[in-house]
Amino acid sequence: MTTQIIKTTCPYCGVGCGVDAKVENNQLIAVSGSKDHPANKGSLCVKGASLHETVGYQDRILHPTIKNERVSWDRATHYIAEQLSQVIEQHGPEAIAMYVSGQILTEDYYVANKLMKGFIGTANIDTNSRLCMASAVVAHKRAFGSDTVPACYEDIEHADLVVLTGSNLAWAHPILYQRLSAAKQARPHMKIVVIDPRQTASCDIADLHLALRPGTDAYLYNGLAQYLIEHGYIDHNYINSHCNGYEDLLKQVSHQTLSDTSHICDLEDDLVSMFYQWFAETERTVTLFSQGINQSSSGVDKGNAIINCHLITGKIGKVGAAPFSITGQPNAMGGREVGGLANQLAAHMTFSNPQDIDQVGQFWHATSMAQQEGLKAVDMFEAVAQGKIKAIWIIATNPLVSMPDSESIREALTQCDLVIVQDVSLSSDTLKYADVCLPATTWGEKSGTVTNSERTISRQRSFLTPPGEARHDWQIICDIAKEMGFNEAFSYKTSADIFREHAQLSALRNSGNRDFDISELSLMSDQAYDNMPPIQWPINSAYPKGRARFFEDGVFFTADRKANLIPIQPKLPAYPATHNELILNTGRIRDQWHTMTRTGKTSRLLAHTSVPFVEIHPATANAFNIQENSWVSLQTPVSKYIAKATITRSVRQDSVFIPMHWSDFFSSHGKANSLVRPIRDALSGQPEFKHSPVEAKSL
Numbered sequence: 148m149t150t151q152i153i154k155t156t157c158p159y160c161g162v163g164c165g166v167d168a169k170v171e172n173n174q175l176i177a178v179s180g181s182k183d184h185p186a187n188k189g190s191l192c193v194k195g196a197s198l199h200e201t202v203g204y205q206d207r208i209l210h211p212t213i214k215n216e217r218v219s220w221d222r223a224t225h226y227i228a229e230q231l232s233q234v235i236e237q238h239g240p241e242a243i244a245m246y247v248s249g250q251i252l253t254e255d256y257y258v259a260n261k262l263m264k265g266f267i268g269t270a271n272i273d274t275n276s277r278l279c280m281a282s283a284v285v286a287h288k289r290a291f292g293s294d295t296v297p298a299c300y301e302d303i304e305h306a307d308l309v310v311l312t313g314s315n316l317a318w319a320h321p322i323l324y325q326r327l328s329a330a331k332q333a334r335p336h337m338k339i340v341v342i343d344p345r346q347t348a349s350c351d352i353a354d355l356h357l358a359l360r361p362g363t364d365a366y367l368y369n370g371l372a373q374y375l376i377e378h379g380y381i382d383h384n385y386i387n388s389h390c391n392g393y394e395d396l397l398k399q400v401s402h403q404t405l406s407d408t409s410h411i412c413d414l415e416d417d418l419v420s421m422f423y424q425w426f427a428e429t430e431r432t433v434t435l436f437s438q439g440i441n442q443s444s445s446g447v448d449k450g451n452a453i454i455n456c457h458l459i460t461g462k463i464g465k466v467g468a469a470p471f472s473i474t475g476q477p478n479a480m481g482g483r484e485v486g487g488l489a490n491q492l493a494a495h496m497t498f499s500n501p502q503d504i505d506q507v508g509q510f511w512h513a514t515s516m517a518q519q520e521g522l523k524a525v526d527m528f529e530a531v532a533q534g535k536i537k538a539i540w541i542i543a544t545n546p547l548v549s550m551p552d553s554e555s556i557r558e559a560l561t562q563c564d565l566v567i568v569q570d571v572s573l574s575s576d577t578l579k580y581a582d583v584c585l586p587a588t589t590w591g592e593k594s595g596t597v598t599n600s601e602r603t604i605s606r607q608r609s610f611l612t613p614p615g616e617a618r619h620d621w622q623i624i625c626d627i628a629k630e631m632g633f634n635e636a637f638s639y640k641t642s643a644d645i646f647r648e649h650a651q652l653s654a655l656r657n658s659g660n661r662d663f664d665i666s667e668l669s670l671m672s673d674q675a676y677d678n679m680p681p682i683q684w685p686i687n688s689a690y691p692k693g694r695a696r697f698f699e700d701g702v703f704f705t706a707d708r709k710a711n712l713i714p715i716q717p718k719l720p721a722y723p724a725t726h727n728e729l730i731l732n733t734g735r736i737r738d739q740w741h742t743m744t745r746t747g748k749t750s751r752l753l754a755h756t757s758v759p760f761v762e763i764h765p766a767t768a769n770a771f772n773i774q775e776n777s778w779v780s781l782q783t784p785v786s787k788y789i790a791k792a793t794i795t796r797s798v799r800q801d802s803v804f805i806p807m808h809w810s811d812f813f814s815s816h817g818k819a820n821s822l823v824r825p826i827r828d829a830l831s832g833q834p835e836f837k838h839s840p841v842e843a844k845s846l
């Protein structure tokens with residue numbers, strides 16, 4: 148018997164932990180945290196530690212099918228190529244869309260983006276990362292001139308104040324939470340503030356919890372800016388040397404008094420001023436923000452309101468001081484690097500500069516280069532419903548469960564001429580609507596790279612034989628591209644070939660924005676790629692070993708190299724709750740991942756929470772005549788959801804909370820996101836998952 152330890156990366160959250168996979172005779176026997184991985188240094192959370200219980204061939208898609216008939220790969224590839232070519236001929240390239248995922252590897256993302264934007268000729272490729280961090284991307288670009296995460300995980304440990312805002316780190320990013328918790332134990336003077344309408348598990352280590360009124364975060368941060376200015380805590384030298392827009396910011400925030408802020412945020416004055424004073428006097432402050440900020444109809448503004456406070460105090464680019472967006476998925480960052488969002492071009496370039504479009508087109512030897520942004524996720528599915536998109540290719544994601552108003556996705560796919568679903572699991576609700584189904588490989592079977600929230604690129608390595616006829620995502624995309632006549636551009640032999648091209652493209656001169664540049668990796672041999680250790684981008688001649696932080700020198704990626712302070716007018720959520728409605732908040736639970744197609748397979752993970760629930764405050768439960776464990780229905784104009792009540796003081800009286808994970812495969816009582824209206828941020832296109840007025844009834 149041969150035993151091997153394969154170094155790979157966890158496929159779940161954006162922490163991106165290194166995993167040592169113990170493999171015997173093509174079986175995954177056990178997993179442990181990689182001691183030499185900078186993200187986790189040997190630890191794994193319960194999801195990562197259960198990975199060996201979730202692999203296996205049960206519930207896998209094994210063969211390509213067309214209209215539910217098993218076909219050969221040649222037949223499926225030819226059929227898709229022919230159908231897509233026909234759509235282009237009859238309706239133009241904009242009638243085709245691709246919807247991908249932060250679960251796929253950077254190499255898969257790269258070829259998908261290249262095929263759509265350089266050869267099919269449309270930027271209608273978007274990703275489920277749109278639902279996760281698209282608002283943070285726009286906030287970064289507005290402030291820094293680039294989508295750059297300025298910090299690294301060690302900053303959380305070096306900080307004297309860590310603010311978790313819209314982030315239940317304890318459950319959504321458990322290893323980071325463990326690192327934070329250990330740092331606080333080692334340095335008890337470190338303060339932690341949680342800003343969240345819910346009292347989450349992250350509050351266990353908090354010195355202060357601000358359970359603000361849902362959706363009022365931007366008021367809180369504008370109020371903080373005003374407090375810092377009024378009490379003389381701003382860094383005038385830093386602002387004068389490194390920031391634009393201070394006068395406009397001053398005008399915007401100067402009218403908001405502390406009592407205005409407390410009133411609108413529904414918080415006590417004393418608690419608000421305590422937070423403000425801690426922020427004001429603590430040089431080493433990290434603000435971690437996540438989906439509670441991003442998933443909003445004004446998520447971009449909220450991100451900028453946070454960044455403004457760091458910029459005016461110079462709390463950025465220093466050890467233990469930065470605004471820090473934490474991504475949800477394992478490769479949300481990798482998708483941003485290749486340009487896998489509809490409003491991106493490639494390698495952190497956008498469609499705003501025609502020279503960039505030409506250069507990328509030349510680099511790819513593109514035959515039909517997209518010239519403008521494509522449709523973002525919600526708009527894309529609306530275009531499918533309207534019949535404007537005739538063919539949609541869905542890869543490694545389950546929009547029937549994850550998109551807002553998910554019932555409308557069912558209707559859209561039902562009437563679409565061609566739905567291609569490329570996935571792993573038979574438990575994907577979206578699969579039922581596929582005209583063509585393509586079996587893909589998954590974690591443990593595929594090989595490539597992912598990038599975590601602190602910009603560390605890590606290898607996922609293969610060690611299991613794929614079941615049936617499953618193929619790698621990049622191979623499937625390239626085979627279809629070649630069948631469409633784009634042979635040369637998609638003739639990669641390995642994922643290493645793709646990665647080298649991706650690294651080469653990152654060095655292309657463009658509008659002066661070179662934050663993402665990994666050109667040093669473009670000359671890697673196959674062996675060096677196989678052995679590649681985790682490394683933080685950029686990786687180029689200036690930073691051959693990567694870079695922990697950006698903006699240490701106060702130089703940004705804007706045209707004048709100064710950061711932009713963005714004066715924002717805070718907005719309340721798009722739909723306020725009426726007097727008899729409650730505010731629905733949705734989110735992750737500790738031991739499940741997304742739509743449970745992997746984590747739902749192990750009883751260990753189901754043991755924590757095995758059924759969906761509705762968290763409701765005791766006073767509200769009393770008012771609605773709801774008892775513990777009794778059935779409750781939640782209704783919006785778009786759908787209905789039924790689950791048993793959990794009565795808890797951890798939610799506000801005006802709110803209810805439900806987990807986002809359960810699909811039709813795991814529960815017959817409705818899906819959380821079907822209740823959410825498809826309202827999105829006008830700048831980022833990110834939906835407002837955190838604030839849906841609902842009618843609650845006891846059943």
Ligand code: SF4
Nearest residue numbers: 157159160164192195
């Ligand atoms: Fe995986 Fe995230 Fe847990 Fe790390 S913290 S083991 S990446 S789920």
